Amino acid sequence: xxxSETLLPVAVLLPLGxxxxxxxxxxxxxxxxxxIVAIFVALAVCAICLGLAHASLDGPVRHxxxxxxxxxxxxxxxxxxxxxxADPASAALAAFCGLMFSASxxxxxxxxxxxxxxxxxLMLLFLAAMVGFCLTxxxxxxxxxxxxxxxxxFALTAYPLGRSALEGAFTFxxxxxxxxxxxxxxxxxxxxxxxxFDFATMGEAVARTGSDPVxxxxxxxxxxxxxxxxxxxxxxxxxxxxHAVAPSPxxxxxxxxxxxxxxxxxxxxxAQVFSGSADVTGLVHGLLHGLGLATALVxxxxxxxxxxxxxxxxxxxxxxxxxxxxxxxxxTDTATAGLLLYILGHGLTKGALFMVAGTLLSLRQxxxxxxxxxxxxxxxxxxxxxxxxxxxxxxxxxGLMHGATGLIERSASAPAQAITTLATALTGAAxxxxxxxxFLRASGVPGPELLAPTEREHEKPxxxxxxxxxxxxxxxxxxxxxxxxALPFLGAATARLHDPSAPPLALPEGGSVNLVxxxxxxxxxxxxxxxxxxxxxPARAVTRAERAGFRALQALHxxxxxxxxxxxxxxxxxxxxxxxx
Amino acid sequence: xxxxxxxxxPISALPWLVAAWLFAVGLYGIVTSRHCVHLxxxxxVCQSATYVLxxxxxxxxxxxxxxxxxxxxxxxxxxxxxxxxxLTDIVVGAAVTALLLAIAIQVQRRRGTLDxxxxxxxxxxxxxxx
Numbered sequence: 181x182x183x184s185e186t187l188l189p190v191a192v193l194l195p196l197g198x199x200x201x202x203x204x205x206x207x208x209x210x211x212x213x214x215x216i217v218a219i220f221v222a223l224a225v226c227a228i229c230l231g232l233a234h235a236s237l238d239g240p241v242r243h244x245x246x247x248x249x250x251x252x253x254x255x256x257x258x259x260x261x262x263x264x265x266a267d268p269a270s271a272a273l274a275a276f277c278g279l280m281f282s283a284s285x286x287x288x289x290x291x292x293x294x295x296x297x298x299x300x301x302l303m304l305l306f307l308a309a310m311v312g313f314c315l316t317x318x319x320x321x322x323x324x325x326x327x328x329x330x331x332x333x334f335a336l337t338a339y340p341l342g343r344s345a346l347e348g349a350f351t352f353x354x355x356x357x358x359x360x361x362x363x364x365x366x367x368x369x370x371x372x373x374x375x376x377f378d379f380a381t382m383g384e385a386v387a388r389t390g391s392d393p394v395x396x397x398x399x400x401x402x403x404x405x406x407x408x409x410x411x412x413x414x415x416x417x418x419x420x421x422x423h424a425v426a427p428s429p430x431x432x433x434x435x436x437x438x439x440x441x442x443x444x445x446x447x448x449x450x451a452q453v454f455s456g457s458a459d460v461t462g463l464v465h466g467l468l469h470g471l472g473l474a475t476a477l478v479x480x481x482x483x484x485x486x487x488x489x490x491x492x493x494x495x496x497x498x499x500x501x502x503x504x505x506x507x508x509x510x511x512t513d514t515a516t517a518g519l520l521l522y523i524l525g526h527g528l529t530k531g532a533l534f535m536v537a538g539t540l541l542s543l544r545q546x547x548x549x550x551x552x553x554x555x556x557x558x559x560x561x562x563x564x565x566x567x568x569x570x571x572x573x574x575x576x577x578x579g580l581m582h583g584a585t586g587l588i589e590r591s592a593s594a595p596a597q598a599i600t601t602l603a604t605a606l607t608g609a610a611x612x613x614x615x616x617x618x619f620l621r622a623s624g625v626p627g628p629e630l631l632a633p634t635e636r637e638h639e640k641p642x643x644x645x646x647x648x649x650x651x652x653x654x655x656x657x658x659x660x661x662x663x664x665x666a667l668p669f670l671g672a673a674t675a676r677l678h679d680p681s682a683p684p685l686a687l688p689e690g691g692s693v694n695l696v697x698x699x700x701x702x703x704x705x706x707x708x709x710x711x712x713x714x715x716x717x718p719a720r721a722v723t724r725a726e727r728a729g730f731r732a733l734q735a736l737h738x739x740x741x742x743x744x745x746x747x748x749x750x751x752x753x754x755x756x757x758x759x760x761x
Numbered sequence: 762x763x764x765x766x767x768x769x770x771p772i773s774a775l776p777w778l779v780a781a782w783l784f785a786v787g788l789y790g791i792v793t794s795r796h797c798v799h800l801x802x803x804x805x806v807c808q809s810a811t812y813v814l815x816x817x818x819x820x821x822x823x824x825x826x827x828x829x830x831x832x833x834x835x836x837x838x839x840x841x842x843x844x845x846x847x848l849t850d851i852v853v854g855a856a857v858t859a860l861l862l863a864i865a866i867q868v869q870r871r872r873g874t875l876d877x878x879x880x881x882x883x884x885x886x887x888x889x890x891x
Contacts, residue, residue, distance in 0.1 A: 320846060320849075324849065324853075331853070331856055331857065331860065334857070334860055335860060338860075338864050338867070341867055341871075342871075343872065345882075346864055346871065347868065347880040347881065347882040348882035349864055350797065350861065350865070350877075350880065351882065353857065353860060353861050353864065354791065354800065354804060354861070357804060357808075357857045357861075358788075358804070358807060361784075361807055361808050361810070361811045364815070365780075365810070365811045365814050365815075368811070368814055368815040368846065369814075369818070371818070371842065372818040421882040424882070425882050633881075738881070739880075739882055740877065740878060740881065741791070741800070741877050741880075742791065742794065742877060742878070745788060745791045745792050746792050749788055
């Protein structure tokens with residue numbers, strides 16, 4: 181067994197083991213030790229996974245637990261063991277998770293008054309689950325990591341035990357627990373038809389079976405679960421509540437890594453298991469594409485109509501997930517490469533922005549852009565991170581996200597491109613508007629965002645600004661890396677996601693610089709800043725109509741768990757309808 | 762593992778119908794619930810639907826339990842893999858239920874109510890109510 185094959189399970193066992201040890205020794209450890217250990221464990225996971233990504237360029241790295249290789253059953257086509265497999269894309273994403281966690285641990289230094297290391301234990305469990313989710317090649321194992329990820333996330337959301345945090349965590353837990361039941365049922369259906377859980381063997385069986393309602397049903401259930409995690413319309417309602425109320429260092433992980441992993445899991449399943457099923461491919465190209473566009477647009481508008489900074493960022497995350505889903509559903513190699521790059525670029529940027537929101541919560545005791553009007557003076561480092569992040573989300577022609585958008589748009593139709601551009605501009609303009617209000621005292625009269633929910637809250641104040649600003653600025657700087665350097669690796673990663681022995685893909689070099697999104701962002705931003713009180717009758721009529729529209733949209737996001745579950749059922753019905761047609 | 766030729770698992774309609782019915786009833790309960798603990802119960806009903814479905818999928822007519830301690834290997838047995846899945850999920854379900862109930866206790870302490878219709882994150886109750 182080579183070194184990389186031995187290291188493969190260590191990437192999961194290390195954070196799991198560290199978490200268990202810290203929990204056992206929680207009452208005896210000096211308070212600083214868990215924080216330091218957590219940072220180093222996250223960095224070590226990042227390094228191991230980078231090593232795996234590099235090693236898997238020569239061919240996939242596999243590890244069969246307990247030596248139960250496919251040959252061990254002595255029956256061709258029967259895989260009894262559970263395997264891990266590192267292909268370049270999976271390992272790189274796992275490394276990205278490690279990086280995000282280490283940044284978040286630095287940001288969370290001194291975040292809690294009394295913690296007894298429990299926060300770090302939960303976070304390390306969360307990290308282990310995410311790395312396992314990336315590296316497994318077994319559907320049931322994927323479900324287990326999905327569940328572990330969810331449970332750690334539920335507990336972390338409720339961790340502050342505040343009023344909103346508890347209510348948000350309750351909604352989050354109920355919706356995502358339902359999603360995991362769907363996933364288990366789907367896993368069972370797929371097993372009933374294919375007789376295996378192993379991705380590759382399952383893919384062969386699916387290709388042999390052809391059109392079969394049980395297989396399609398299994399896919400629909402698993403996809404619904406992953407789309408709930410990835411917050412795609414109409415399964416998205418839990419996200420804005422959960423991300424807005426979770427502690428800021430946790431929101432960094434939620435928005436930066438967890439939700440996009442849901443989409444990555446779906447992309448991997450579609451590529452490795454269902455590529456031979458015409459029914460499923462039809463669903464992906466049809467329904468999922470439409471859902472992606474709808475998500476991007478609706479959540480973009482919602483983001484523009486928020487005043488609570490974390491809620492605004494949460495809706496922006498949903499909108500960008502919609503854009504990523506359009507890339508997934510396009511199904512071409514360049515679009516998949518764009519999806520992988522977009523996950524990285526978006527995660528880094530959004531992580532930094534949540535850190536800025538957390539900084540404001542702890543230094544200025546609010547995350548409400550109207551309450552914070554002009555309160556951000558003197559905080560130049562968070563201001564820089566927020567404006568940089570807003571520009572990057574709004575289509576600044578630099579960095580990873582721009583490169584990814586270029587790749588995605590190569591295979592997008594003109595209307596789809598128009599919708600994603602508008603969504604990008606809406607989210608970018610919303611963040612820039614908030615930044616202008618908070619840091620520059622520049623503002624027009626507040627528009628529909630006055631109707632949005634908000635709260636008085638604060639996080640623990642006595643942390644040095646530089647400690648909170650440094651990780652945010654570092655993440656923004658990483659998001660600004662020119663994408664050209666990553667293209668050769670990305671080409672190999674995209675090709676191997678589908679077929680582990682495929683030759684690397686030659687990706688087109690960055691095309692023309694597209695300034696349309698940035699221009700649209702600037703226009704929407706100017707519209708928000710130049711807004712004046714409606715004095716004349718026609719202007720009042722326009723404002724009234726606008727308010728009615730936004731009020732209806734806000735009412736759909738009611739915060740009630742019953743409504744959210746109803747919408748999930750509607751989403752399932754939509755899937756059933758689309759697969760019956 | 763005697764039943765693993767693909768497509769050969771006999772699936773009768775009854776477990777499917779029971780599973781779908783349980784899931785639908787559970788969903789209806791969650792949507793209309795006026796008490797968080799009741800809601801958690803309904804969630805467990807939804808989860809039971811998955812157990813029924815999985816056990817139904819692995820069932821083999823006139824086969825024994827998958828324990829080969831006193832049977833020769835090769836005796837017809839129901840599929841042990843789905844039973845393992847159900848067992849795993851029961852454990853996970855217990856963790857989720859425990860967490861939800863713990864959250865419910867904390868909500869009751871802070872809000873004095875457990876009516877899901879009154880719990881809206883980030884939307885504080887009117888000042889007079891506090």
